[in-house]
Amino acid sequence: MESTKDYDWSLEEHLEELRQRLFICFVLFAIAFALSFFLTPPVLIRLEALAPKGTVFFQLKPGELLFVYLHVSFILSVILSSPFLLFQIGSFIWPGLKKQEKMIALILFSGAPFLFFGAMAFAYFIALKPILNFILGFGVDLSLVQPQYSLDYFVSLVLSIICIFGISFQLPVLLYIAALLGLTTSYQLSKFWKEAILSAFVLAAFLTPTPDPINMSILGLALSGLYGLSWILIRLSGK
Numbered sequence: 001m002e003s004t005k006d007y008d009w010s011l012e013e014h015l016e017e018l019r020q021r022l023f024i025c026f027v028l029f030a031i032a033f034a035l036s037f038f039l040t041p042p043v044l045i046r047l048e049a050l051a052p053k054g055t056v057f058f059q060l061k062p063g064e065l066l067f068v069y070l071h072v073s074f075i076l077s078v079i080l081s082s083p084f085l086l087f088q089i090g091s092f093i094w095p096g097l098k099k100q101e102k103m104i105a106l107i108l109f110s111g112a113p114f115l116f117f118g119a120m121a122f123a124y125f126i127a128l129k130p131i132l133n134f135i136l137g138f139g140v141d142l143s144l145v146q147p148q149y150s151l152d153y154f155v156s157l158v159l160s161i162i163c164i165f166g167i168s169f170q171l172p173v174l175l176y177i178a179a180l181l182g183l184t185t186s187y188q189l190s191k192f193w194k195e196a197i198l199s200a201f202v203l204a205a206f207l208t209p210t211p212d213p214i215n216m217s218i219l220g221l222a223l224s225g226l227y228g229l230s231w232i233l234i235r236l237s238g239k
Contacts, residue, residue: 021088028084029077036076040069043076047158048151050128052136057151064152071152075159079120083113105176108233112173115226119169123162127219131161168203168223175230179239186235189227200224 048057059065090109097105135157136149178184189196200223 018092021092025081025085025088028081028088032077032081033073036073036080037069039076040072043072044068044155047072047155050132050158051149051154052133055136055149055154057149057154060150060152064150068152068155071159072155075163079116082116086112108173108176112170115169115172116166119165120162122219122222123165127165128158128161132158165219169226171223171226172230172233175227176233179234184234185239186231189231189234193227193231196227197224200227 048055051057086109090105094102094105175184175189179186197220201217201220204217204220204223
């Protein structure tokens with residue numbers, strides 16, 4: 001992340017650079033959105049395949065399918081453009097960091113996309129199927145209801161679960177940014193580690209609402225490990 005920015009730049013020059021980088025981010029996102037719109041049909045087919053066998057989807061409102069297309073395209077565009085957007089953010093703050101902070105920031109900003117994509121892969125291949133079977137199949141065996149789902153509801157549910165997993169795995173990045181802003185320190189993280197681990201498993205139980213404790217344990221341990229990694233990185237940065 002190289003930049004010609006100088007510490008003696010005026011406020012106007014800093015704002016001008018920020019404006020340019022925001023414009024670049026907008027252009028990158030627009031390109032990703034246009035590409036995502038063409039990728040949406042096969043993605044929708046894969047998402048529908050996650051539903052329990054025999055599930056029937058309906059379009060309950062005029063234009064619902066178009067809204068679903070736009071919703072999926074938006075999420076895909078965020079995913080596709082996120083590495084480039086992170087690069088723009090990192091390039092803007094890079095010159096203001098100290099040498100030790102630069103090393104940690106480079107690790108975090110380089111690792112953030114891998115954490116996000118890894119979390120989404122975990123959600124899609126491991127967690128989503130049992131979660132959806134539990135949520136959509138609850139009470140069906142008792143013949144209490146006839147399951148008929150809006151496509152909009154189902155897609156929103158699946159994307160919400162995937163995004164929650166992806167965001168939760170950004171814990172090291174969020175905590176490091178909080179440390180840079182003076183909102184937390186490595187001492188505070190070490191002081192409340194027990195509460196953090198308990199919170200990780202509570203969050204894991206919320207994200208994986210199934211009777212199967214295996215998925216909950218895997219996610220809880222992953223979040224706990226990410227909390228420990230956050231402490232190490234913040235400690236190394238001297239915060």
